[in-house]
Amino acid sequence: MSAHFKINKQASMLMWTLFMLMAPLSVYLMLKNKTTLIEWVLFNVSSSPIMMTIILDPAGTLFSSTVLMISANVLQFSTIYMKDDKFIDRFTVLVLMFVLSMNMLIFFPHLMILLLGWDGLGLVSFILVIYYQNPKSLAAGMITALTNRIGDVMLMLSIAWTLNQGQWNILYMWETSAFTWQSVAILLAALTKSAQMPFSSWLPAAMAAPTPVSALVYSSTLVTAGVFLLIRFYPFLSSTTWFNQxxxxxxxxxxxxxxxxxxxxxxxxxxxxxxxxxxxxxxxxxxxxxxxxxxxxxxxxxxxxKALLFIxxxxxxxxxxxxxxxxxxxxxxxxxxxxxxxxxxxxxxxxxxxxxxxxxxxxxxxxxxxxxxxxxxxxxxxxxxxxxxxxxxxxxxxxxxxxxxxxxxxxxxxxxxxxxxxxxxxxxxxxxxxxxxxxxxxxxxxxxxxxxxxxxxxxxxxxxxxxxxxxxxxxxxxxxxxxMLTPMMHYASCLMWFLVPLSSQFTMKVPMYISHNYLKSLDQSWLEILGGQGVMSSSFMASNSMMKTFNTKPVNYLMMSSILMLLVLATM
Known part of the structure; x- marks a missing residue:
């Protein structure tokens, strides 16, 4: 067990070291109110450069320092909370991947590169929610992953709609013909990640994850990613008439x-x-x-x-x-x-x-x-x-x-x-x-x-x-x-005012019914009859009937195999 704890303690020390490096930088940038952009071109698509952009600004570095400090404390807390877990080193690596994804989201203001951090958060959060590998965790993980997928798709659509600008940098976006659609897509992406209505039901469900994960993920990283995205995009989004209201x-x-x-x-x-x-x-x-x-x-x-409250x-x-x-x-x-x-x-x-x-x-x-x-x-x-x-x-x-x-x-x-x-x-x-x-x-x-x-x-x-x-x-x-005066009020309160059944069970019922009927009428009936199983059973029946009809002599077998060979050659 000591080897597991060693990995975990090293992870906590690593986070503290990174925090010690990031904190002075964030203080310096905050006091000077400076922003530094580092850009280099990876490749060109026609005349549009795909650039690797890193932004060092007071808001990003301060938030990164906060994330690193919370993750250092959470990893230290997990050495005791998860001490009976055989896979504590795997858990630690997942948490570190989570912190990496969050930092990618903070420091990359380029829509295409930002997608790496955004998708990384969604993927690692799903793995962490299903960590205990029981049916409840899997159900919670599926709700989390599928709701966040809506946001991922919206972000991809906003990348497509930004194509006619010739660049994907958040800081230099301007109004185009697809401006309204871009704003809607980015807003929806942020709402799914930050669990705002009507996408709220995944956040309490995701509490199936281990408590150290909850302390990190649902205090400072995953749920605030949507808020952070809107803060980065705010000058661009607020120029629409309907956005603020x-x-x-x-x-x-x-x-x-x-x-x-x-x-x-x-x-x-x-x-x-x-x-x-x-x-x-x-x-x-x-x-x-x-x-x-x-x-x-x-x-x-x-x-x-909130991280303190979770711990x-x-x-x-x-x-x-x-x-x-x-x-x-x-x-x-x-x-x-x-x-x-x-x-x-x-x-x-x-x-x-x-x-x-x-x-x-x-x-x-x-x-x-x-x-x-x-x-x-x-x-x-x-x-x-x-x-x-x-x-x-x-x-x-x-x-x-x-x-x-x-x-x-x-x-x-x-x-x-x-x-x-x-x-x-x-x-x-x-x-x-x-x-x-x-x-x-x-x-x-x-x-x-x-x-x-x-x-x-x-x-x-x-x-x-x-x-x-x-x-x-x-x-x-x-x-x-x-x-709690009436059962209906109590049920409503416990089910987040019926948001849980409306956004999960209600939306799943029709697709589930369609797929079930599809399975019974196609997969388990017509496709089986017309596919390999049907052909095998019909050829089996034909050969049995032929064997019963003719005498079982070696010449008959040779005749049957030669006829079959001729048929195969004829079809080819």
């Missing part, structure tokens, strides 16, 4: 649906997945309101505290015999003090508690949306979803930290160094990253003058959600939450 509507719908579903979910990892979906909706909404820098800022801070959840799952049910946990304060502290820090950052990293990005998004003249309905829904976040966070904390323990008394809860070190490193980042970035990032934020009520509105919504959750979850059972 459409994105805002989809984002607000997603964040509300995810928040409501998380209120009734009992699977720990699914709650965090729905929380990620809600925050992705918040990023997309801020982009829909034209606040691209804030969307990027929230993406970086969210990656850090804390993974520690609890690891100590509770890999059970993910909230109702089986509770009272971890005394036995797991480090996990409890980090867990509470991550939850505070998620809710946007003052001076945590989430506060600087999330609060600014909400304040900016209040300050600038926007649609009142959209603004009301955004404020409502802020209260939903604190509601499901308090419910989560009540079940795991402050509630009574419901598990077996023979479970020993313990915290090892490989679990606490990543937690403490990410906790530090969850506290300081927001304030550090707001000082260092080259953002041109204009001063906002607003009344005291408007200023504290996000905090009021957070507190109202907190109080409502505390009241509903600590009172007697008669205070049933509104979403």
């Amino acid at each position: 459409t994105l805002l509507l989809i984002a607000v719908s997603t964040t509300t649906m995810a928040g409501l579903s998380a209120m009734t979910e009992c699977d720990m990892k699914k709650i965090i997945a729905l929380s990620t979906l809600s925050q992705l909706g918040m990023m997309m909404a801020s982009m829909g309101l034209g606040m691209v820098n804030l969307a990027y800022f929230h993406m970086v801070t969210h990656a850090l505290f 804390c959840a993974g520690t609890l799952i690891h100590n509770h015999m890999h059970s993910q049910d909230l109702r089986w946990m509770g009272n971890i304060t005394t036995q797991m003090p480090t996990t409890t502290s980090c867990f509470m820090l991550a939850n505070m950052a998620l809710c946007g508690a003052p001076f945590m990293s989430g506060f600087y990005s999330k609060d600014m998004i909400v304040e900016s949306s209040v300050f600038y003249s926007n649609n009142l309905i959209m603004l009301t829904i955004i404020l409502f979803t802020v209260s939903l976040t604190s509601f499901y966070t308090i419910r989560f904390s009540l079940a795991t930290i402050w509630g009574p323990s419901n598990c077996s008394p023979f479970i020993k809860l313990q915290e090892e160094t490989s679990l606490t070190t990543p937690m403490l490193a990410l906790s530090l980042m969850s506290v300081i990253s927001g304030s550090t970035l707001i000082w260092m990032m080259p953002m041109n934020q204009e001063p906002m003058t607003m009344s005291t009520t408007m200023k504290i509105m996000p905090m009021i919504m957070v507190m109202s959600g907190l109080i409502a959750a505390w009241y509903m979850n600590t009172r007697q059972i008669k205070h049933v939450p509104l979403l």
Whole structure:
């Protein structure tokens, strides 16, 4: 086993080394606000050069540093979480391939070369989701892969529609006759990768992957790839008249649906997945309101505290015999003090508690949306979803930290160094990253003058959600939450407002029926009769009848074989 751990520890050290190289570069580029483009021509198609382009800009290098730091902590955490796994070295290599794909997506602004990183993310995520090799994992992997395939196809179509520009560089795109189609294709590609409506059902399903994968993939890499693509393409896409309004509507719908579903979910990892979906909706909404820098800022801070939340959840799952049910946990304060502290820090950052990293990005998004003249309905829904976040966070904390323990008394809860070190490193980042970035990032934020009520509105919504959750979850059972009053409401909430059956089972029914009938009527009937099996059975019957008709003498056999030979020669 020591050899396996060695590979894993080396992988973690490799990530830390790359982070140490990338972090100073990103700080330098951020302070100088410089962008460097490196281009070389690979070959020419007619007069169109296919170029290998690498972009070194503050946004890309900072996000790459974040990904490398999170993956270093996750790989260290996996040495304990996956210690009983025989194939831990294979798992480590897959995670490293994932990080490589993400970095390719960040640093290659060329549509054709970007497709390598984009497809790499989809392929490796599928392999990681089906890692445990059981029917549930396979079903989840298929939903993940097939939904992401839609995005891949859209990206390929956008490459085809960009052909008449003579180049595929994201930074130099201009309006052509296929401009609207390009915008639609790129938007759809980003929506599938970031699991926005109506493609949301794959994200909670993909929680079938091992927890270290969830911590890396669903906090900072795969799901934010779509957001990052839109940030890169934003100057080109926002010149369409419909882009911002459409994105805002989809984002607000997603964040509300995810928040409501998380209120009734009992699977720990699914709650965090729905929380990620809600925050992705918040990023997309801020982009829909034209606040691209804030969307990027929230993406970086969210990656850090969400990875911390996943690692804390993974520690609890690891100590509770890999059970993910909230109702089986509770009272971890005394036995797991480090996990409890980090867990509470991550939850505070998620809710946007003052001076945590989430506060600087999330609060600014909400304040900016209040300050600038926007649609009142959209603004009301955004404020409502802020209260939903604190509601499901308090419910989560009540079940795991402050509630009574419901598990077996023979479970020993313990915290090892490989679990606490990543937690403490990410906790530090969850506290300081927001304030550090707001000082260092080259953002041109204009001063906002607003009344005291408007200023504290996000905090009021957070507190109202907190109080409502505390009241509903600590009172007697008669205070049933509104979403559980009727079976239909409860089913709707648990099935992501029927998005799961509508986007998976519903769409599969007709193709499944057609293919089943096709199998029975063609493959197993006509093709068998007319194909090799039918010919074999008919020739077998003919030879048997001939043998019965004629006497079984050697001359007869010779006659039959010679007649057969003549027939073959005649047909040839």
